Amino acid sequence: MPTFVYMTRCDGCGHCVDICPSDIMHIDTTYRRAYNIEPNMCWECYSCVKACPQNAIDVRGYADFAPLGHSVRAVRDEEKGVIAWRIKFRNGKKDLSLLAPITTKPWGKYIPQLRDVPAPTQEQRDSQYLYNEPKYIRMDDGGIHTLETNGLKIVEGVQY
Ligand code: SF4
Ligand code: SF4
Numbered sequence: 001m002p003t004f005v006y007m008t009r010c011d012g013c014g015h016c017v018d019i020c021p022s023d024i025m026h027i028d029t030t031y032r033r034a035y036n037i038e039p040n041m042c043w044e045c046y047s048c049v050k051a052c053p054q055n056a057i058d059v060r061g062y063a064d065f066a067p068l069g070h071s072v073r074a075v076r077d078e079e080k081g082v083i084a085w086r087i088k089f090r091n092g093k094k095d096l097s098l099l100a101p102i103t104t105k106p107w108g109k110y111i112p113q114l115r116d117v118p119a120p121t122q123e124q125r126d127s128q129y130l131y132n133e134p135k136y137i138r139m140d141d142g143g144i145h146t147l148e149t150n151g152l153k154i155v156e157g158v159q160y
Contacts, residue, residue, distance in 0.1 A: 002042030002059065003049065004071075007033050009056035016048035016057060050074045050083065050104070061087050065098070076102060 003016075003025070012032040016025040024038040025048050034056075036042060042059075049057045049072070061072035070090040076083050085098040124130065 002039035002044060003036045004058045005034050005036070006056045006058070007031065009054045010034050010052075011054055011056075013053060015051045015053065019047045019051045021045060021047065046072075046074065050076060061085075066096075068094075078102070 005016075010033045012027055012034065014027060014034070016034050017027060019025075022038070022041050022043060024036055024041050025034055026037045027034055044059050044062075046059060049059050053076075055073055055075050058071040058073055060066075060070075065085075066072060066087045066089070068090045070088045072088075073086045074083055075086060081102050082099050083102050085100065087094075087096040087098070089095070120130075
């Protein structure tokens with residue numbers, strides 16, 4: 001299950017929108033609440049779930065820690081430095097809480113300096129580790145696509 005937002009909890013702060021690597025969390029302009037605009041593209045990475053200060057987002061639990069999982073919600077306690085995983089099971093009977101230390105860095109502290117990172121060499125691009133990449137970076141439709149050729153630029157480590 002991709003992310004699901006409880007409208008009564010969401011206050012439209014937009015943290016989930018900022019952090020989603022798939023750019024699929026959006027704010028409904030009428031109701032000022034967040035929702036997942038493309039559930040099929042959700043990685044279930046939990047980034048938005050952990051970032052949400054209102055604990056408004058549910059997502060499916062992975063089978064390795066939530067077999068028969070129905071939904072998982074994460075509650076961050078910054079003061080105690082822990083994150084609590086609240087798991088509900090599909091059989092409706094089990095309801096489990098797990099505690100783990102918060103390991104993420106403060107918001108905005110570590111921004112990758114992508115413009116300082118050298119571009120991969122042709123040899124690296126051709127290696128078996130990137131065997132699937134040419135298709136996705138569209139090398140086969142006319143050379144290597146770069147940010148510049150796509151009309152993009154890097155500002156402060158963020159792609160625009
Ligand atoms: S779980 Fe990850 S990919 Fe899915 S909506 Fe949240 S941040 Fe985006
Ligand atoms: S982070 Fe939570 S409260 Fe903020 S917009 Fe997203 S779902 Fe709503």
